[in-house]
Amino acid sequence: MQTLTLGPSGTYSHRAATAVSEDIAFTESVTKIVQAVANGEYDRGVIPIENSIEGSVTESLDALAEYDVAVVREIITPIRHALLAHDQSFETIASHAQALAQCRGYLDEHYPDVELEAVASTARGVQRALDDPSIAAIAHPDNVQGDLQVLAEDIQDQTSNATRFVAIGPASDRSEAGGKTSIVIYPNSDYPGLLLKLLEPFAERDINLSRLESRPSGERLGDYVFHVDFQAGLYEDRTQGALAEIEALAEDGWVKRLGSYDTEHVVS
Numbered sequence: 001m002q003t004l005t006l007g008p009s010g011t012y013s014h015r016a017a018t019a020v021s022e023d024i025a026f027t028e029s030v031t032k033i034v035q036a037v038a039n040g041e042y043d044r045g046v047i048p049i050e051n052s053i054e055g056s057v058t059e060s061l062d063a064l065a066e067y068d069v070a071v072v073r074e075i076i077t078p079i080r081h082a083l084l085a086h087d088q089s090f091e092t093i094a095s096h097a098q099a100l101a102q103c104r105g106y107l108d109e110h111y112p113d114v115e116l117e118a119v120a121s122t123a124r125g126v127q128r129a130l131d132d133p134s135i136a137a138i139a140h141p142d143n144v145q146g147d148l149q150v151l152a153e154d155i156q157d158q159t160s161n162a163t164r165f166v167a168i169g170p171a172s173d174r175s176e177a178g179g180k181t182s183i184v185i186y187p188n189s190d191y192p193g194l195l196l197k198l199l200e201p202f203a204e205r206d207i208n209l210s211r212l213e214s215r216p217s218g219e220r221l222g223d224y225v226f227h228v229d230f231q232a233g234l235y236e237d238r239t240q241g242a243l244a245e246i247e248a249l250a251e252d253g254w255v256k257r258l259g260s261y262d263t264e265h266v267v268s
Ligand SMILES: O=C(O)C(=O)Cc1ccccc1
Pocket: 006, 010, 011, 012, 013, 014, 048, 051, 079, 096, 098, 099, 120, 121, 122, 123, 163
């Protein structure tokens, strides 16, 4: 099963993808991963969704709302960042924007004058640091190679730093089985109490929500799509009942069932 994830080799997404497949290919954009799976070019994609320090990877949420794919699995991995460079003489630190943000406190304290450069992924930052001694990278310590050294380990601002990734597949692989479900709701309307009404069907059936995120719809300012994860499978009658009510409330918009799946914790 060929799986596309964020590259080059050595990213955290790559580490998560090894839980899904042995045949892994890389690209440097989350949107491209979702598009490639929607178009049938790859069987699976693995993308980061949410980090415990920095929150959502908004590009991933927007791509899931836009393209027709299924979420088939959730993979949670601990994230431990290291600072890699030729030596201490670097002037720039290159990494994924989320990694730079997860280490903000450490960087402010130890390297207040260093320039930060956001690149497509942590492993892309490692490539930049390999090529240029004036650049350091923040990445998993296993990326140490060539003339690079690990200058510091565990530099994230909280010791508990975890990221949730999802494995996606073609819409035809959407499953109703599993302990969790992801949906996206676009009500395309706006009135007092709308969000409360959209959530009541879950509360009334004792379905626990595990995540609620609003994203701009892109249609007009103040218009939103809602990403909702909950702890029940699509196969359950209570889920079907809740979704029927929500679909009626969102009759001017749409409700997208991304799929039901199980969670896996990968320690690496
Ligand atoms: O750039 C990577 O390595 C990624 O997979 C994205 C990312 C960045 C920081 C924490 C978790 C995932």
